[in-house]
Amino acid sequence: MDFKDYYTIMGVERDATQDEIKRAYRKLARKYHPDVSKESDAETRFKEVGEAYEVLKDPEKRAAYDQLGANWKAGQDFNPPPDWDAGFEFSGGGYTGGDASAYSDFFESLFGREFRSARPGGERHGFQARGEDHHAKILVEIEDAFRGAERRITLQAPEVDASGHVVTRKHTLNVKIPKGVRQGQKIRLSGQGAPGFGGGPAGDLYLEIEFEPHSIYRAEGRDLYLDLPVAPWEAALGATVKTPTPGGLIDLKIPAGMSGGKKMRLKGRGIPGKPAGDIYVTPQITVPKATTDKARELYQKLEQELAFNPRSKLGV
Amino acid sequence: MNTKVLSGIVLDEETVLSLGDLCNACSRHAEWVVELVDEGILQPVGRNQDQWRFPGTSLQRAHTAMRLQQDLEINLAGVALALDLMDEIESLRALVCRLE
Numbered sequence: 001m002d003f004k005d006y007y008t009i010m011g012v013e014r015d016a017t018q019d020e021i022k023r024a025y026r027k028l029a030r031k032y033h034p035d036v037s038k039e040s041d042a043e044t045r046f047k048e049v050g051e052a053y054e055v056l057k058d059p060e061k062r063a064a065y066d067q068l069g070a071n072w073k074a075g076q077d078f079n080p081p082p083d084w085d086a087g088f089e090f091s092g093g094g095y096t097g098g099d100a101s102a103y104s105d106f107f108e109s110l111f112g113r114e115f116r117s118a119r120p121g122g123e124r125h126g127f128q129a130r131g132e133d134h135h136a137k138i139l140v141e142i143e144d145a146f147r148g149a150e151r152r153i154t155l156q157a158p159e160v161d162a163s164g165h166v167v168t169r170k171h172t173l174n175v176k177i178p179k180g181v182r183q184g185q186k187i188r189l190s191g192q193g194a195p196g197f198g199g200g201p202a203g204d205l206y207l208e209i210e211f212e213p214h215s216i217y218r219a220e221g222r223d224l225y226l227d228l229p230v231a232p233w234e235a236a237l238g239a240t241v242k243t244p245t246p247g248g249l250i251d252l253k254i255p256a257g258m259s260g261g262k263k264m265r266l267k268g269r270g271i272p273g274k275p276a277g278d279i280y281v282t283p284q285i286t287v288p289k290a291t292t293d294k295a296r297e298l299y300q301k302l303e304q305e306l307a308f309n310p311r312s313k314l315g316v
Numbered sequence: 317m318n319t320k321v322l323s324g325i326v327l328d329e330e331t332v333l334s335l336g337d338l339c340n341a342c343s344r345h346a347e348w349v350v351e352l353v354d355e356g357i358l359q360p361v362g363r364n365q366d367q368w369r370f371p372g373t374s375l376q377r378a379h380t381a382m383r384l385q386q387d388l389e390i391n392l393a394g395v396a397l398a399l400d401l402m403d404e405i406e407s408l409r410a411l412v413c414r415l416e
Contacts, residue, residue: 029388035380036402050387133341150321176323186375187324188341206341206375207324220413263414280414 002077004106006052006065014066018057025053051103061111131194131203138207140177142214142224145271146246148179153207159194173205180273181209183219216244222277224270229286230254245269245279252281260285327372335360335368342378349378355396357381 007014010024031037032046039045055061136155144151157171173192181187186206193203217224228243238256242249247269263280270277290296302308325331333341338349338358350365352358358377360368377399384395 174321189324
């Protein structure tokens with residue numbers, strides 16, 4: 001298990017005041033909040049910051065963490081010394097905001113797993129209640145949204161066992177991915193959430209759609225974006241070129257005098273729906289390499305006969 | 317093992333959720349959802365609470381509101397402002413994508 005340097009994560013000195021820690025947390029939380037941030041590692045950073053704050057904001061946990069010593073380096077292999085927490089009292093103030101299940105092994109080795117199950121609503125005896133709704137994110141291909149698909153998914157579902165402990169249960173489902181789903185949309189599966197209590201109905205399961213990164217397309221809502229390499233003569237003279245779409249290859253007409261980087265819209269060829277999305281094709285002019293005598297000769301001929309100055313607009 | 321293929325409902329603009337659906341899916345009391353409506357974060361159709369019908373996309377919005385409120389300790393008026401600005405940024409980004 002790797003040692004985590006909570007002070008470095010928060011960007012504060014080891015002798016920072018509680019107010020400084022709070023200010024650092026607020027700033028980082030806004031920067032990396034997954035709903036707000038566009039940074040690719042926002043979610044990981046946000047969880048890391050949340051975990052660091054959980055320890056440093058609580059004087060008891062912070063004092064216990066501090067007595068591990070300042071000589072540990074982030075990433076160093078770590079095992080808590082026996083009785084490391086002797087003499088500290090934890091009031092178990094609990095996790096205010098963060099998702100405790102996301103905390104690292106390092107955190108758990110120090111402050112214990114039991115925090116995890118310390119969630120409200122654990123005691124449920126002798127009455128009937130509907131089971132909790134569960135939420136999960138699933139990865140699907142863009143093509144699945146185009147045609148619809150069936151996917152077998154396995155989820156880890158937390159459950160409270162007979163002795164009141166939280167255990168993880170594997171939940172495997174075959175799910176229909178409806179045609180036309182978009183990134184971030186949710187699918188509700190009735191009765192697939194947590195079982196009810198005392199004969200109450202089960203909760204629902206909500207699946208959030210996330211597209212796998214695609215080698216060709218990028219999705220924005222129902223629209224798809226794709227970069228299409230074209231040869232300089234195709235851009236200059238115009239051409240009809242084969243273009244992939246999730247619905248199959250199509251012939252795309254490139255108008256003569258096309259400048260690279262200018263988008264072309266294929267109306268209604270994006271993800272199906274009302275209205276269907278579009279595909280935006282961005283031609284990228286790709287220049288052949290002058291690796292043979294023939295190619296060099298052709299480039300030299302162009303240079304001599306075209307009198308082309310690509311920098312004329314720059315006045316040079 | 318369960319081999320039955322399950323079909324769900326996509327929560328888009330056309331599906332509807334009741335106040336109870338939203339409360340269950342967010343594990344929150346109705347009072348909290350009512351506050352979201354009062355702040356204009358969610359806009360149900362229907363005059364009385366028991367007739368309220370929310371578009372399916374409301375769940376996503378309610379979840380985002382919940383996370384912003386908890387994680388950044390923003391009050392609901394602040395959450396409403398953040399959501400409006402995030403919507404605006406998203407539509408501007410989409411426009412930039414098309415124009416670039």
